[in-house]
Amino acid sequence: MLRYIFRRLLGAIPTLFLIVTTAFFLIRIAPGGPFDAERALEPSVLANLNAYFHLDKPLYQQYFLYLWNLLQGDMGPSFFRRDFSVQELLAAGLPASITLGTLALLTAIVFGSILGCIAALRQNSWIDYTVVATATFGITVPNFVVAPLLALVFGVWLNLLPAGGWNGGAPANLVMPVIALALPQVAVIARMIRGAMIEALRSDHVRTARAYGLPTRMIVVTHSLRAAALPAVSYLGPAAAGLLTGSIVIEQIFGLPGIGREFVNAALSRDYTLVMGTVIVIAVFVLIFNLIVDILYAALDPRVRYE
Amino acid sequence: MTETILDLKDITVSFDTPDGTVEAVRGVNMQVHQGETVAIVGESGSGKSQAMMAAMGLLADNGTATGSAMYRGTELIGLPLARINKIRGAKITMIFQEPMTSLDPLYTIGQQICEPLQVHGKLSRARAKARALELLELVQIPNAAERVKAYPHELSGGQRQRVMIAMALANDPDLLIADEPTTALDVTIQADILGLLADLQKRLGMSILFITHDLGIVDAFADRVYVMRHGQVVEEGPTDQIFNAPSEDYTKLLLAAEPEGEKAPVPDTAPEVLTADDVVVTFGSGGGFLGGKRREVKAVKHVSLSLHKGQTLGIVGESGSGKSTLGRAILQLLPATGRVVFSGHDISGLTPHQMRAYRRDLQMVFQDPYGSLSPRMTVGEIITEGLLVHEPGISGKERDQRAMDALRAVDLDPNVRRRFPHEFSGGQRQRIAIARAVILRPTVMVLDEPTSALDRSVQKQIIALLRDIQQELDLSYIFISHDLSVVRAMSDTVMVMKDGDVVEQGPTQTIFDNPRSDYTRHLMRAAFDLKSVLREHIELTG
Numbered sequence: 001m002l003r004y005i006f007r008r009l010l011g012a013i014p015t016l017f018l019i020v021t022t023a024f025f026l027i028r029i030a031p032g033g034p035f036d037a038e039r040a041l042e043p044s045v046l047a048n049l050n051a052y053f054h055l056d057k058p059l060y061q062q063y064f065l066y067l068w069n070l071l072q073g074d075m076g077p078s079f080f081r082r083d084f085s086v087q088e089l090l091a092a093g094l095p096a097s098i099t100l101g102t103l104a105l106l107t108a109i110v111f112g113s114i115l116g117c118i119a120a121l122r123q124n125s126w127i128d129y130t131v132v133a134t135a136t137f138g139i140t141v142p143n144f145v146v147a148p149l150l151a152l153v154f155g156v157w158l159n160l161l162p163a164g165g166w167n168g169g170a171p172a173n174l175v176m177p178v179i180a181l182a183l184p185q186v187a188v189i190a191r192m193i194r195g196a197m198i199e200a201l202r203s204d205h206v207r208t209a210r211a212y213g214l215p216t217r218m219i220v221v222t223h224s225l226r227a228a229a230l231p232a233v234s235y236l237g238p239a240a241a242g243l244l245t246g247s248i249v250i251e252q253i254f255g256l257p258g259i260g261r262e263f264v265n266a267a268l269s270r271d272y273t274l275v276m277g278t279v280i281v282i283a284v285f286v287l288i289f290n291l292i293v294d295i296l297y298a299a300l301d302p303r304v305r306y307e
Numbered sequence: 308m309t310e311t312i313l314d315l316k317d318i319t320v321s322f323d324t325p326d327g328t329v330e331a332v333r334g335v336n337m338q339v340h341q342g343e344t345v346a347i348v349g350e351s352g353s354g355k356s357q358a359m360m361a362a363m364g365l366l367a368d369n370g371t372a373t374g375s376a377m378y379r380g381t382e383l384i385g386l387p388l389a390r391i392n393k394i395r396g397a398k399i400t401m402i403f404q405e406p407m408t409s410l411d412p413l414y415t416i417g418q419q420i421c422e423p424l425q426v427h428g429k430l431s432r433a434r435a436k437a438r439a440l441e442l443l444e445l446v447q448i449p450n451a452a453e454r455v456k457a458y459p460h461e462l463s464g465g466q467r468q469r470v471m472i473a474m475a476l477a478n479d480p481d482l483l484i485a486d487e488p489t490t491a492l493d494v495t496i497q498a499d500i501l502g503l504l505a506d507l508q509k510r511l512g513m514s515i516l517f518i519t520h521d522l523g524i525v526d527a528f529a530d531r532v533y534v535m536r537h538g539q540v541v542e543e544g545p546t547d548q549i550f551n552a553p554s555e556d557y558t559k560l561l562l563a564a565e566p567e568g569e570k571a572p573v574p575d576t577a578p579e580v581l582t583a584d585d586v587v588v589t590f591g592s593g594g595g596f597l598g599g600k601r602r603e604v605k606a607v608k609h610v611s612l613s614l615h616k617g618q619t620l621g622i623v624g625e626s627g628s629g630k631s632t633l634g635r636a637i638l639q640l641l642p643a644t645g646r647v648v649f650s651g652h653d654i655s656g657l658t659p660h661q662m663r664a665y666r667r668d669l670q671m672v673f674q675d676p677y678g679s680l681s682p683r684m685t686v687g688e689i690i691t692e693g694l695l696v697h698e699p700g701i702s703g704k705e706r707d708q709r710a711m712d713a714l715r716a717v718d719l720d721p722n723v724r725r726r727f728p729h730e731f732s733g734g735q736r737q738r739i740a741i742a743r744a745v746i747l748r749p750t751v752m753v754l755d756e757p758t759s760a761l762d763r764s765v766q767k768q769i770i771a772l773l774r775d776i777q778q779e780l781d782l783s784y785i786f787i788s789h790d791l792s793v794v795r796a797m798s799d800t801v802m803v804m805k806d807g808d809v810v811e812q813g814p815t816q817t818i819f820d821n822p823r824s825d826y827t828r829h830l831m832r833a834a835f836d837l838k839s840v841l842r843e844h845i846e847l848t849g
Binding site for chain 1: 363365367368388391392393394395396397400401403405408409410411412413414415422423426427458460471474
């Protein structure tokens with residue numbers, strides 16, 4: 001197993017290299033540059049800026065320079081917020097995004113599994129229909145609708161929770177962003193678990209468990225839920241990476257200092273280095289979570305073996 | 308009279324389906340006495356399993372049972388879950404047909420045997436483990452101390468069924484219900500499992516209720532028989548009486564359902580249509596981009612054969628013997644080495660495109676009549692699809708005429724052309740699959756277990772049909788089956804395979820009457836003389 005993990009990590013290097021390369025050239029293809037503004041800069045100032053950030057060199061030289069610096073752990077200075085390096089900006093944004101994402105992920109797993117299970121066990125009852133309808137609602141209504149509604153109702157009208165702001169990550173400030181971020185995931189997981197549970201409950205080995213007089217709790221938890229969790233686990237890898245690397249919508253609406261917001265702002269202002277920095281962070285998260293999913297999969301299903 | 312353990316009175320089972328209520332069991336009465344082996348025999352859809360599922364409270368959610376099922380004075384029908392759970396798995400236990408899926412793939416067999424021990428016997432984990440080990444030894448799992456930690460997928464089908472038996476015996480049951488426990492197994496494994504059951508029954512004294520479609524097993528195994536059809540018991544009695552003096556027509560029909568007759572021999576002058584020389588098929592796994600050792604398995608090892616016009620070559624073997632792989636390799640459906648010559652043309656190693664010219668002459672019929680017909684095409688579309696490829700020039704009207712002829716050739720009403728596969732029974736579907744091959748007027752047909760998914764009585768008809776078509780169209784068959792009696796009724800020559808090798812090969816009569824190899828003899832006895840094999844087994848261990 002350790003050998004497998006080592007091989008996978010080794011295999012991640014070329015993948016990351018490919019992502020870095022593609023992202024580097026893609027953002028350069030996009031029209032406009034980091035120093036374009038409504039009022040054009042003095043040509044001499046622009047030339048100075050370009051020289052300072054090496055933008056006057058040929059593109060391939062810039063690319064190798066970037067790779068060289070990256071290998072030494074330097075992602076360069078932000079082009080737009082020039083007092084900060086990319087590392088500093090990421091270090092400032094990641095804690096908020098990761099806190100928010102982890103809480104949303106846990107909420108999604110716990111509530112999604114519980115709702116999915118209940119719906120499957122009471123298939124075609126009003127409980128089932130309610131869960132399915134709610135899940136469909138959760139998937140279809142975008143969070144830029146849910147989030148302001150939450151803020152309006154609980155923050156402004158009822159004045160129960162702060163309508164926005166980070167406040168050092170105070171629990172009260174986290175409640176609404178977490179709910180808004182988790183809601184679509186709860187819905188997806190509930191639907192997946194429900195479907196997989198219904199199938200598991202009909203399987204031959206569950207019939208065996210029933211024929212052997214095992215209590216319902218064992219039939220559901222031991223013999224059905226573990227099997228039913230498998231498809232949800234595969235889904236959760238990329239989903240977790242997505243949640244932890246921030247959501248522009250939630251961060252913008254609730255005014256939170258996460259990296260989701262940084263990423264979009266950086267892309268819009270052609271802040272080349274910051275875009276590259278966030279792309280690398282997201283790629284690393286995706287690769288790590290996919291590895292975790294594969295390890296978890298092998299832990300859950302003994303038929304899956306890596307060597 | 309010994310004590311009655313299970314007493315079913317007027318059991319009915321009905322299912323609510325989108326097409327209305329389906330009555331699967333209609334008023335069944337049955338008794339099982341202490342220490343007795345009772346068989347319920349019937350073809351698919353006779354309700355033989357559902358009657359027992361009803362008694363055990365295991366019907367699907369849309370099923371309803373009425374009537375009475377008394378277990379030692381306790382009414383099982385309608386018993387609350389908590390109370391029936393004290394009986395299920397402790398006093399009455401079950402084993403099922405599919406050893407592949409009846410065990411949970413995610414837990415070791417040890418864990419699964421322990422569960423009922425801990426739940427019913429209130430055994431501690433450590434004592435349950437010790438008992439699980441004992442049980443595995445009792446059902447003769449070799450190297451039990453190690454196998455107890457194995458997962459179901461690491462065991463063979465026969466071993467998995469032994470594990471199920473171990474689970475069934477865990478709490479010293481009064482009654483063991485075995486629902487087609489050996490149907491998915493090879494004949495030699497079947498004989499072993501039945502021998503084990505008979506032996507254990509003798510030692511432990513429980514009653515066995517055996518649900519099966521196979522009369523050979525009933526004759527060898529049961530004291531008393533209930534024959535079921537369309538949800539009702541049509542005849543019951545001691546096994547000898549049912550076999551020697553059946554009173555009902557249906558029972559007589561079942562008893563006579565063994566495939567009979569033999570194939571008319573072809574003249575020696577018949578030309579050779581297909582030869583295969585030194586065919587080898589190797590399957591490999593592993594050795595991907597990220598390393599790992601490549602493993603290779605030879606599924607077919609240096610097999611040669613020849614087939615004459617109008618002849619049938621039967622290929623017999625147990626699962627994993629390579630018989631189906633050989634069939635596919637000959638048709639160039641998977642990569643193989645060796646030389647295959649069809650009507651003078653070397654077709655080995657041709658690309659799929661080059662093979663297309665020969666495909667209409669070389670047709671194949673598969674085992675599963677449910678999976679091999681596209682559910683979204685009408686029967687007419689299914690059987691004429693090949694014509695569109697191989698004879699694109701003919702008119703729609705002519706195609707329709709050919710479809711009608713093909714359906715008549717397989718004894719189906721030509722008017723079924725516009726209907727869909729799901730409207731047909733298994734036997735009818737297999738006729739459609741045969742029609743699809745026959746419509747192209749092929750020279751050689753490879754038939755891969757074409758009758759294995761069918762009831763005996765239907766099987767008999769399909770075999771007669773295949774022989775008729777062969778005579779009429781002067782076809783050559785390669786007939787692949789694990790079922791010796793079917794092969795005997797179909798073949799001119801027989802080839803016995805084991806682990807990719809040909810064990811023995813020769814004229815049908817010779818192979819069946821004077822088998823030379825021990826393996827073939829073993830196979831024959833397990834298939835045709837189960838009774839004496841079981842008797843021997845009990846004498847050996849008792």
